[in-house]
């Protein structure tokens with residue numbers, strides 16, 4: 367039985383960006399405040415990066431977390447869970463929640479409901495997951511997510527692969543991770559080369575999806591590890607989140623994406639911040655987001671413009687295209703549960719300060 371915290375219990379002093387404040391355990395739980403933890407590596411990296419005043423917002427708690435409205439499941443993850451820990455929203459892709467832990471905790475995380483907690487949404491039975499995937503030949507790739515899969519030991523990751531690699535219709539195994547930013551030395555583990563070799567020998571592609579939001583997060587160690595993993599045949603993509611006060615600046619994002627390309631990492635999604643309870647203060651308006659993406663594209667060469675500006679909505683992944691002279695915001699479904707909707711351009715009347723599809727009226 368879960369014990370209910372006593373709201374009258376005495377509080378603890380917590381250091382927020384805005385200053386120290388006394389908060390009770392009850393307040394922390396009631397507001398879903400994510401646990402605080404930052405690796406020493408990342409703390410040193412951001413301190414020495416010259417960008418501390420922006421990067422501190424990624425990992426340091428803010429009192430704004432108590433007031434930011436929103437939901438804890440903005441993309442309908444619960445509705446798309448087909449067996450415990452496995453989501454199947456789009457035909458070709460399976461998403462596995464393999465852990466609820468991360469090396470450091472991002473204050474803007476859209477899985478606040480899970481990370482740093484003992485969540486019951488994590489895969490309890492990989493045999494059951496493999497059974498489902500085996501019965502769904504349309505699923506050609508799986509994404510190991512969480513939490514961060516690389517907090518798990520390499521032995522544990524190998525056990526997960528024991529279930530996935532025999533599935534012949536799986537073509538790629540993707541790892542969604544911020545570990546390359548938070549603790550790149552995790553990838554010095556010599557056992558990892560054997561793990562990636564296993565994936566290769568099973569005829570599948572290993573893909574690491576890094577999560578660099580800002581050029582100041584791309585350390586020399588990260589660059590070295592990425593280059594070493596490349597030589598093992600691992601492919602790299604990067605996803606970033608557009609974050610107020612952190613990277614809502616075309617100069618910074620263009621530099622981040624150019625650096626990613628330079629080290630062999632292809633940026634593929636720039637996510638619009640989600641209306642997550644406790645994190646919606648990171649959202650940037652859609653108008654501002656479009657100005658920023660235009661500014662990024664002006665600064666990049668043709669081969670560097672590989673990213674899409676995406677809203678990962680309950681209904682699907684929506685590419686945000688442009689704000690027309692007719693006052694409408696134009697979008698296109700990049701992914702949708704209904705395949706016939708993919709690629710369809712649609713528009714809604716634009717509303718100033720709108721940050722999400724639901725902020726725009728239909729019609």
Ligand code: SF4
Pocket residue numbers: 467468469470471472473474475476477481512513514543544
């Ligand atoms: S590393 Fe990923 S899962 Fe973990 S807190 Fe950050 S965004 Fe969330």
